[in-house]
Amino acid sequence: MVxxxxxxxxxxxxxxxxxxxxxxxxxxxxxVCLACYNFAARHPGPGTCTGxxxxxxxxxxxxxxxxxxxxxxxxxxxxxxxxxxxxxxxWLTQVCHHQLFFANIEGRHAxxxxxxxxxxxxxRPRKPPPPAVAAPRPEPAALALFGALPRSYxxxxxxxxxxxxxxxxxxxxxxxxxxxxxxxxxxxxxxRRTLNRNLVMLLAGHTSSEMIRVTDFHPVLTGRGxxxxxxxxxxxxxxxxxxxxxxxxxxxxxxxxxxxxxxIAAQAxxxxxxxxxxxxxxxxxxxATAMAYLNCARPALLAWSQTYGHLRExxxxxVLSCLAPLHGEQRFSAMVALRSLxxxxxxxxxxxxxxxxxxxxxxxxxxxxxxxxxxxxxxxxQAAATPHARLCVALAAIHAARPGQIRALQLDxxxxxxxRITIAGHTRPLDDLTxxxxxxxxxxxxxxxxxxxxxxxxxxxxxxxxxGPVSATWILDLRGLPATLDRLRIDRQxxxxxxxxxxxxxxxxVFGMDTSTAIRYATxxxxxxxxxxxxxxxxxxxxxxxxPGIAGxxxxxxx
Numbered sequence: 001m002v003x004x005x006x007x008x009x010x011x012x013x014x015x016x017x018x019x020x021x022x023x024x025x026x027x028x029x030x031x032v033c034l035a036c037y038n039f040a041a042r043h044p045g046p047g048t049c050t051g052x053x054x055x056x057x058x059x060x061x062x063x064x065x066x067x068x069x070x071x072x073x074x075x076x077x078x079x080x081x082x083x084x085x086x087x088x089x090x091w092l093t094q095v096c097h098h099q100l101f102f103a104n105i106e107g108r109h110a111x112x113x114x115x116x117x118x119x120x121x122x123x124r125p126r127k128p129p130p131p132a133v134a135a136p137r138p139e140p141a142a143l144a145l146f147g148a149l150p151r152s153y154x155x156x157x158x159x160x161x162x163x164x165x166x167x168x169x170x171x172x173x174x175x176x177x178x179x180x181x182x183x184x185x186x187x188x189x190x191x192r193r194t195l196n197r198n199l200v201m202l203l204a205g206h207t208s209s210e211m212i213r214v215t216d217f218h219p220v221l222t223g224r225g226x227x228x229x230x231x232x233x234x235x236x237x238x239x240x241x242x243x244x245x246x247x248x249x250x251x252x253x254x255x256x257x258x259x260x261x262x263x264i265a266a267q268a269x270x271x272x273x274x275x276x277x278x279x280x281x282x283x284x285x286x287x288a289t290a291m292a293y294l295n296c297a298r299p300a301l302l303a304w305s306q307t308y309g310h311l312r313e314x315x316x317x318x319v320l321s322c323l324a325p326l327h328g329e330q331r332f333s334a335m336v337a338l339r340s341l342x343x344x345x346x347x348x349x350x351x352x353x354x355x356x357x358x359x360x361x362x363x364x365x366x367x368x369x370x371x372x373x374x375x376x377x378x379x380x381x382q383a384a385a386t387p388h389a390r391l392c393v394a395l396a397a398i399h400a401a402r403p404g405q406i407r408a409l410q411l412d413x414x415x416x417x418x419x420r421i422t423i424a425g426h427t428r429p430l431d432d433l434t435x436x437x438x439x440x441x442x443x444x445x446x447x448x449x450x451x452x453x454x455x456x457x458x459x460x461x462x463x464x465x466x467x468g469p470v471s472a473t474w475i476l477d478l479r480g481l482p483a484t485l486d487r488l489r490i491d492r493q494x495x496x497x498x499x500x501x502x503x504x505x506x507x508x509x510v511f512g513m514d515t516s517t518a519i520r521y522a523t524x525x526x527x528x529x530x531x532x533x534x535x536x537x538x539x540x541x542x543x544x545x546x547x548p549g550i551a552g553x554x555x556x557x558x559x
Contacts, residue, residue, distance in 0.1 A: 018103055020057055021066045025103025033103035039065045051095045063092050070095045130176050135238070136169035138208040165196075170240070171203040177234050185465060186451025191227065198231045211242045218245070230465070249276065249287050256294055261305040268294065268301055271344050296337035311342075312351040319355050335361035369524050371498075372483050372491045380483035387441045388458055389476040394434045397488040399423055400496075400511050403477060406485075407469040409457040414438055426512030497525035 017024050019031040020039075027033055032040070040058040047059045051067035060068065071091035079085035165171060178199060182192050198221060202212055212235055221228050235241035253272055257265040272294050278284030300322040304314055319338060326334055338356050345351045377397070384393045395401040395409075405424045413422040416439065419430040430438070445459065452464040460470045478484045483491070493511060500506040502525040504518035511518075 020064065021069065021103070022098070023101050023103035027103070035104065036065055051092060052098065061089070061092075066098055067092060067095050069101070070098050073099060129179050130172065133169070133172045133176050135173055136208065165200055166204045168203060168206060170206045170208070170238070171200060174199045174203050174234055174238060177237055178230075181230065181234065185453045185467070186449065187465060188451075191230070191465060194227050195230050195234070198227070199234065202231070202235070206240070210240070212240055213242045213244050215244050249290075252291065253294075256298060259305065260301055261309045263310045264301055264305050264308070267311050267345060267350055268297070268341070270348075271341050274344060275340070292333075293337045293340060296333045297341055300334065300338060311345055314342075314351075314355050316355045316359070319359060323359070332361045335359065366520060366523075368527055369490055369494050369521075370528075371494060372487065376482040377488070377491075380478050380481055380488065383478055383481060384476060386476075387437075387444045391434075391437045391441045391458070392476045392485060393478075393488065394437050395423070396485040397492055398431060398434055399428055400489045400492040402489060403472065403475050403485050407456070407458065407472070407475055410455050411457055412455070414442075414457060424512065493521050494525060497521045498528065502526040502529060 013026055013028055015025065016027050016031075018027055018033040018036055020036040021033065023033055023035075025033055028037065030037065036058075039060070043058045043060045045058070046056040047062075048055050049057055049059060049064040049067060050062040052064065054064060057064040063071075068088075071088060071094075074094065075085060075088060075091045165175065175196060178192075178195050181187070182195070187195070198217075201220075202217055206212070214232065217231075218228065221231065232241065232243070236243075253269060257269055260268065272290050274282060275285050275290035275293055276287050300319075303322060304311075304318060308314060322338075323331055323334060335356070339359075339361075342351065342354045342356045346354045381393060384390045392403075392406055395406050396403075399421065401409075401423045409423065414430075415421065416430070416435060419435065420427055421430045421434070421438075422428075441458075449459060449461075449464040452459060454464055454467055456463070456469050458470050458475070460474050463470045463474075476485070493507065493513075496510060497503075497507055502522040504515065504522040507513060507518040507521055508515055513521075
């Protein structure tokens with residue numbers, strides 16, 4: 001017999017009474033039974049027991065092992081409901097006598113289950129739902145003489161397992177909102193309990209005149225691995241949250257302006273903010289667009305900051321020297337960004353003359369797409385090993401769907417009964433392969449997240465708790481392979497252009513694309529067809545040798 005810590009207590013054995021739990025049975029050189037030996041290994045440090053008052057005993061939460069055994073026996077005999085039979089801590093304070101027992105024969109055995117074990121609950125009966133309460137009436141409060149001081153929160157200060165939640169009206173309202181959110185979105189019990197603990201920690205002593213700042217509790221929740229998004233959502237619905245976190249764009253902008261001359265950095269910051277927020281007679285752009293513009297202009301700004309201190313010192317020759325080593329798409333993007341910067345600076349009176357005027361950016365070179373080979377597509381198909389990955393590859397290679405369009409697909413867009421699927425507002429017929437993959441994914445989705453309320457077709461373990469789409473990184477993009485999702489989409493459209501004789505009207509009707517995009521694909525297909533007789537056109541995906549398919553359905557392009 002070996003103790004749980006790996007040490008063997010079998011130095012000398014004797015049949016006598018244990019010195020700690022008073023049980024009769026085999027004891028060892030320390031004069032204790034094996035259970036008390038393991039108890040002392042897990043809870044070192046002798047002290048005085050709160051229950052029986054004995055001294056020099058190993059204690060767990062202030063009680064010796066004999067008191068814990070008696071509390072367990074009292075709970076089994078006197079518990080009135082299933083939940084009271086789970087929590088043990090309240091029974092320790094009610095111990096008033098001790099029943100002696102034999103050592104090493106108690107052998108805890110689980111009782112026969114009367115209900116099916118729920119996932120993540122560990123057999124614990126679920127609490128009754130909190131009462132439906134309305135928002136409490138705000139109370140008049142005195143004006144503060146000083147600014148609000150940062151609050152210090154301690155995680156887990158109140159244990160919901162050993163007693164009810166504190167009687168605070170704001171906390172009762174928050175628990176009701178959390179219960180409604182959990183029932184609506186299908187949270188599992190682990191997420192429910194974590195959200196309730198967070199709200200109890202934040203609102204146990206909340207008053208109507210207090211605003212909860214995110215920076216005060218953000219380190220506590222993230223340090224414990226607790227959910228932050230749902231807690232912020234409940235507090236925002238209550239109107240008592242002050243989100244004082246710095247914006248992501250501001251943090252990014254501060255890092256990008258590092259290393260520039262002070263005046264140039266201030267002017268570049270104003271320009272970037274005007275791009276994002278807009279201004280007089282200037283529409284706002286997406287934050288990603290403002291980031292892309294500043295990224296393209298930053299190398300030139302860094303070079304000018306070495307010799308100049310202001311944008312008005314930049315000349316036309318300086319702009320040309322920065323554009324000289326660039327070619328193709330890089331030169332075009334840098335020229336567009338610099339022209340936007342100097343146009344704004346001229347309109348705002350920052351510079352006297354625009355040094356980027358009358359400088360041609362050149363024409364953007366449009367690539368001539370080539371069909372993918374059988375080996376490249378087979379490698380991409382083999383990399384799709386999960387149900388959602390196989391569905392993503394099928395949607396890109398058969399229906400020419402972009403990754404963003406795949407993320408935005410809703411459950412209502414897939415009409416399996418009528419064999420139709422709607423992608424980006426364009427309804428298409430549903431082929432047999434995509435239908436089988438879609439049915440397999442829906443079965444996996446139903447088994448994995450049966451209670452989710454997310455309306456999107458593709459969900460993950462994170463998005464299943466909300467209503468938004470999955471992240472861009474979760475979608476299988478096949479990075480590092482020649483046939484990515486975008487490349488599979490392009491290959492599918494190019495194949496259709498080759499099959500229809502490079503007709504742009506046909507491409508626009510089949511895929512719902514813009515006319516200019518359809519003309520580009522038709523031009524690529526026409527050039528490939530012109531060189532097919534002399535050099536030999538590579539076989540289109542529909543005529544290549546079949547490779548390993550998805551779930552045994554053959555090659556993905558055979559349609």
